[in-house]
Amino acid sequence: MIVCPNCNHSNPEGAQSCEACYTPLPTMTNCPNCAAEVQSDATFCGQCGSNLTTSSMATEVEPSIATDISSPMPDLMALEPLLQPEPLVTNNETEAMPVVTTEVSKPPVMTSPEPPSAPPPIEPIAPPFAAPEAMPMEAKLSSTTQLQQQKARMLHIQTDTLIELPPNLSVVHIGKQNDRIPPDVDVSGFPNSEIVSRVHADIRVEGDTYYIEDVGSANGTYVNNLPLPHGNRHRLRAGDRIALGKGDLVTFLFQIS
Structure with a gap:
């Protein structure tokens, strides 16, 4: 189809x-x-x-060129060689060949030079000032420790009494005498101490930083006239005003020296 x-x-x-x-x-x-x-x-x-x-x-495509192989090949002309071959030399002929000798010149004899004269000695120059004696390692550590160590104090404003915080404690308890947690800063002898709880506040030391926190007091803790919530802490700085209880009756001024 x-x-x-x-x-x-x-x-x-x-x-x-x-x-x-x-x-x-x-x-x-x-x-x-x-x-x-x-x-x-x-x-x-x-x-x-x-x-x-x-x-x-x-x-x-059809073959167009037919090759005739019956015709004899033309004779090629004998070509002369371009270079004439050199005759081989046999053992007998090598004896008659002249021997070329080369005279080897002897190297000149090197004479050692005279050693140079030694330079004059250099006299040491005295330093213009004497070097200070090295300070022992223990003295360095002690001086560094003394420079880095800070002292914290609490100044009772009502009586102008200065209380040094213990330097070797990481937690300083503030309150009055009790059988549960003895206070490190006892305020029972100050006026109006009845408003201060036996376990009132803590100052925590972390390196060179001091923090204060209320630990469940009855009348609260105030920093710079602001109440400090229970469970929160405030980073103390020199000059902060700390009041234990209401009415600003038991007040301390935080100092660092």
Whole structure:
């Protein structure tokens, strides 16, 4: 069957024009690879995909040049060598060859030079000042410790009494005498001490930093006239005003030296 390229109508074999639209039909041929029916002007076979142009060109190529091997080859002219070979030298001829000797000159004798005279000695120059003696390590550590160590104090404003905080404690308890937590700073002898709880506040030391916190007192702790909530802590600085209880009756001034 031949399919019309214009209206896709199937025409019988050998038809030259389409029965439906009278369009000239292409001529058909067989693929040289798979023998499938393809158009004569097709480039590739739709069945096997072979290139139809190369196969057609291979069939059209004819040998154009015929070689005649019956004719005899022309004689080549004998060419003279460009360089004449040198004759080989045998053992007998080597004895007659002259021997070339080379005279080896002796190297000149080197004489050791006279040693240079020694330079005059350099006299040491005295330093303009004597170096200070090295300080022992223990003395350095002690001096450094003394410089870095701080002393904290609490000045009772009502009586102008100065209380030194213990330097070797990390927690300083403030309150009055009791059997549960003995105070490190006892305020029972100050006026109006009845408003201060037995376990009133703590000062915690962390390096060079001091913190104060209320530990559940009845009348509270005030820093710079502001109440300090229970469970919170305040970083103390020199000049802070600490009041134990209400009414600013038991008041201390925090100092660092």
